[in-house]
Every structure is written in C-alpha cells, then in structure tokens.
Amino acid sequence: MIDIAPRESASSWLSLIETTPSLVFDSDVCRGQWSALRNALPGVELYYAVKSNxxxxxxxxxxxxxxxxxxxxxxxxxxxxxxxxxxxxxxxxxxxxxxxxxxxxxxxxxxxxxxxxxxxxxxxxxxxxxxxxxxxxxxxxxxxxxxxxxxxxxxxxxxxxxxxxxxxxxxxxxxxxxxxxxxxxxxxxxxxxxxxxxxxxxxxxxxxxxxxxxxxxxxxxxxxxxxxxxxxxxxxxxxxxxxxxxxxxxxxxxxxGRVISAPSMALVCRVVGRAKRSDGWWFYLDDGVYGAQSGRLFDGMQYRMTVYTSAKERSPCVFAGPTCDSIDELGRFPELPILNMNDVVVFHEMGAYTLASATQFNGISPPQVVTRVLPCLLPGVGQSL
Ligand SMILES: Cc1ncc(COP(=O)(O)O)c(C=O)c1O
Known part of the structure; x- marks a missing residue:
C-alpha cells in the first residue's frame, strides 16, 4: 500500500532526524507490542529474539x-x-x-x-x-x-x-x-x-x-x-x-522477534537521483536492499510506504536503492507521481531484519537510528493507492 501526502507534511519526519536515510525507533510502540503479546500469552515467559533487531x-x-x-x-x-x-x-x-x-x-x-x-x-x-x-x-x-x-x-x-x-x-x-x-x-x-x-x-x-x-x-x-x-x-x-x-x-x-521489532521503527529516505528510462521514471533512494531493505530479497517482504511530494503528473515508475548493483530495486508501480529530487519516502514497520542485516556495500553506510515518537499519518492528509 502506498500513501501519497503533500511534500510539506514530510517535515513531521524530517524534524526528527539529522539526515536521511534514518530509522526512527519509538520505544512506546515497542513496549506496546511487548505487553500486547504478554497479555495474549498469559503465563508464557517471553525472550526477545535479539537477531531481529x-x-x-x-x-x-x-x-x-x-x-x-x-x-x-x-x-x-x-x-x-x-x-x-x-x-x-x-x-x-x-x-x-x-x-x-x-x-x-x-x-x-x-x-x-x-x-x-x-x-x-x-x-x-x-x-x-x-x-x-x-x-x-x-x-x-x-x-x-x-x-x-x-x-x-x-x-x-x-x-x-x-x-x-x-x-x-x-x-x-x-x-x-x-x-x-x-x-x-x-x-x-x-x-x-x-x-x-x-x-x-x-x-x-x-x-x-x-x-x-x-x-x-x-x-x-x-x-x-x-x-x-x-x-x-x-x-x-x-x-x-x-x-x-x-x-x-x-x-x-x-x-x-519480528512482532516486537517491526512496528517499532520507520525508515525515512529521500530521492537522491531520478532518470526517465524506457520502462518509466526511475527514482533512486538513499537506502536499498544492501541497507535496511534486504528483507525484500531474503524474506520476500514488501513494506507500507508514504510518499511526500507536490508532484501531480503520473507515470509508470521504479524505485531503486543507492548502490551500483542492478538487484538493488525496491518496486515497480504502474502509476505514481513523478517525484522530484529530495522528495521524501517513508517505509513503515521497518524494525525487523532490516538494520540487523544492513551492509556497507559500495562504502554506503546503513541508516542512522534515532529514538523518537513516530508521527501518525493524519486521516485525510494523503491519498492511498
Ligand atoms: C531460534 C530463533 N528464535 C526466534 C526467532 C525470531 O523469530 P520471529 O522474528 O519470527 O519472531 C528466530 C528467527 O530467525 C530464530 O531463529
């Protein structure tokens, strides 16, 4: 699922971080998941699987x-x-x-x-x-x-x-x-x-x-x-x-592991390059499968996204990560706004098996992590595709 929201509302994310890409960790969400599972499994002692994050x-x-x-x-x-x-x-x-x-x-x-x-x-x-x-x-x-x-x-x-x-x-x-x-x-x-x-x-x-x-x-x-x-x-x-x-x-x-860590983090990325190619517009983000999104390859995961842009015109498009490898692709969409440079893309539920397996491929560092309160996408702010 992709939500499209006005570019200016990306400030609710950008104000939380120093740079992109960043993973934003919310300890309240983490605590909430922990106690929800405890309540659902009375008498069961929970051991958090550190490998997930x-x-x-x-x-x-x-x-x-x-x-x-x-x-x-x-x-x-x-x-x-x-x-x-x-x-x-x-x-x-x-x-x-x-x-x-x-x-x-x-x-x-x-x-x-x-x-x-x-x-x-x-x-x-x-x-x-x-x-x-x-x-x-x-x-x-x-x-x-x-x-x-x-x-x-x-x-x-x-x-x-x-x-x-x-x-x-x-x-x-x-x-x-x-x-x-x-x-x-x-x-x-x-x-x-x-x-x-x-x-x-x-x-x-x-x-x-x-x-x-x-x-x-x-x-x-x-x-x-x-x-x-x-x-x-x-x-x-x-x-x-x-x-x-x-x-x-x-x-x-x-x-x-996943049930606790996944909802506790969101990933904030930026469009750092774009090109019109024969199969549509390509948007290059500053994080990809060699960073926090290896789950796409390892586990076949797809993540909920919010795209912050003022662009109106639409086109078939491809999202890709920042490395030189062609496997570093994040999704193909038949119709999305033609994003501008520095538009913001937020991936949700990004805490499980993301940071844990991020690499330094091409000398590109994994996302920084900050602890903050995750903003909610206000109802009516965006439009869902
Ligand atoms: C031994 C073991 N325990 C727990 C977990 C956590 O599993 P999940 O993230 O599905 O909760 C894993 C995941 O690989 C595992 O190998």
Whole structure:
C-alpha cells in the first residue's frame, strides 16, 4: 500500500532526524507490542529474539519491561551485558555453534543451550555440569512465508531416541523447542507443535528419562505489513487453548522477534537521483536492499510506504536503492507521481531484519537510528493507492 501526502507534511519526519536515510525507533510502540503479546500469552515467559533487531534502545526498552532475551552469539550476549542484563535472563538458541562460541557463552554465564542432533550434543559435554539444553524439533507452518525448519530441527518421530541418547550422555536435556517459521498467518502450527511436545513429555516420563520441564514455542508471531492489522489476542487463541492442557511443572517460553521489532521503527529516505528510462521514471533512494531493505530479497517482504511530494503528473515508475548493483530495486508501480529530487519516502514497520542485516556495500553506510515518537499519518492528509 502506498500513501501519497503533500511534500510539506514530510517535515513531521524530517524534524526528527539529522539526515536521511534514518530509522526512527519509538520505544512506546515497542513496549506496546511487548505487553500486547504478554497479555495474549498469559503465563508464557517471553525472550526477545535479539537477531531481529539489536538496536541498543530497543534492547533497553525490553530490559526495562523486565524481559528476557534469546541470543545467537557471543557478540549479542556482550551487547546485552553492556546494558546490564544478567546472563541468567538469556538463552542461547542457535542449534549449531562453534566450540569457541559455546566456550564464550558459558564464560559469560549463559546456561541454556539448544541442540537438534547428537554431534551438537557432544560439543556440550565439557560443560554438562553447568548447563541445561533444549531439543529443537522441526514443525513447519504451511502459512509462514519464512521457513526455519528445513535448516534446523530434529524430526519429531526421532525425538524420543535423541532424548534417550542425551540422558545417557549426562547432559541435562530438560526442554523442547521449535520455530514454525517467521510471520506465520495463524498460530495453528504453534498450537499443534505445543500439543505434540506435551504428549512427548508424558512419554519421556513413562520412559523414565530426564523430565521435560520447559517447552519453548519459538517466534513466528506476525507483524502488520500490508494486509489486515494483526490482533495478537485473536492470533494467539489456538495457543491459549493448548496452554490450558500444559501439565504442572512445565514452564512455557517464547522467542518473539519480528512482532516486537517491526512496528517499532520507520525508515525515512529521500530521492537522491531520478532518470526517465524506457520502462518509466526511475527514482533512486538513499537506502536499498544492501541497507535496511534486504528483507525484500531474503524474506520476500514488501513494506507500507508514504510518499511526500507536490508532484501531480503520473507515470509508470521504479524505485531503486543507492548502490551500483542492478538487484538493488525496491518496486515497480504502474502509476505514481513523478517525484522530484529530495522528495521524501517513508517505509513503515521497518524494525525487523532490516538494520540487523544492513551492509556497507559500495562504502554506503546503513541508516542512522534515532529514538523518537513516530508521527501518525493524519486521516485525510494523503491519498492511498
Ligand atoms: C531460534 C530463533 N528464535 C526466534 C526467532 C525470531 O523469530 P520471529 O522474528 O519470527 O519472531 C528466530 C528467527 O530467525 C530464530 O531463529
């Protein structure tokens, strides 16, 4: 969806930043998403997935909301430690880690790790007296566009035999976890996978293996991009139904990333070049897929945009990023105003997997980040295409 708004109303964005491109982080939006998910999942301990956006202001906001953190590397642990977060509030969920990574994470004081195969389990043997482990299982949500269960996760039918091996190894594997895929359209797979894990915990008890005391339902909670707004209370209803069946003594955890970070940031760009070519007008922005918009390529994402211009004449047009690479294209539109130099384009819901994967390609720096209150587009200010 594209909103067109008068060029002069771009001042509500430009007054917030020093330069373009900039990402504007709003801590109130972040806090609002955190508490909406907490309310939708009563009794579930949330671990924010740092990988989705490691901006220090965002981490601080989660910390102040008494949150926990899901980390994937020593560098992420260090960032949190610098904010004063205790390692006891972190879990290390990367299913495949180098031995050095494990050594560093243990040295920091992290005690929860994840494995999905026996070779990874062997790496943890030296630390078996200080750590606990969750076994990651593979459940794929057919309605999640970003799959995370081909690369990671043991097949559920193998779970019991893996847990038996773990039991003999002396490592305390007392948790189960999964990630059904990012930006899921429904929580049906979360709910089915949680049910499976509850059943598995009963079998574990019958086999007299180390009891399962934690089940981590991962991420995958959706952010609102182009479609209907997401109501987290409604989205999480299938999970809540199963939560009522969780036996006493099993703690439920989740690792939300995108749902917290995406709506918390908007990206403010400027038109820095334009050219009329055979396929229409090309507008070159100062951020592209090598900057904060890699999600277009990696995840097939499209973002809500507001274009601030006084131009009236329309044409087919192409938006592109600032690098020399032809893959750095942001969208083709059959009819949009012919933008002027320095017109402003704002992309909304730009906090997830944007800054986190931005590069320095062509020597072009990623967007600056500022913490401000996000302006609202007043009703009637613009026109939607
Ligand atoms: C292990 C793990 N946990 C949590 C997340 C966050 O997922 P999402 O952003 O879909 O909530 C990811 C995303 O890659 C992940 O790999």
């Amino acid at each position: 490691p901006y220090s202001g965002l981490l601080q906001t989660i910390f102040e909301a008494n949150g926990h953190f899901d980390v994937a590397s020593a560098a992420e642990i260090r960032m949190l430690e610098q904010l004063g977060v205790s390692p006891s509030r972190m879990i290390h969920t990367h299913p495949i880690k180098t031995e050095l990574e494990i050594e560093k994470a243990v040295a920091f004081g992290v005690t929860t790790f994840v494995v999905d195969n026996v070779d990874e389990l062997w790496k943890l043997i030296p630390y078996r007296h200080f750590i606990r482990v969750m076994l990651r299982l593979s459940f794929i949500a057919p309605d999640a566009p970003i799959d995370l269960s081909k690369k990671f996760g043991a097949p559920p039918p193998d779970a019991l035999s893996l847990l038996a091996v773990a039991n003999d190894s002396g490592i305390r594997v007392d948790g189960l976890c999964f990630h059904v895929g990012s930006q899921a359209a429904s929580a049906n797979t979360h709910a089915d996978a949680l049910s499976f894990c509850i059943g598995l915990s009963r079998q574990v008890q019958l086999e007299e293996l180390t009891p399962i005391v934690r089940i981590d339902i991962g991420g995958g909670f959706p952010a609102h991009y182009l479609g209907e707004p997401v109501d987290l209370e409604t989205f999480c209803a299938p999970i809540r139904n199963v939560l009522s069946e969780v036996p006493k003594g099993i703690e439920i955890m989740a690792e939300p």
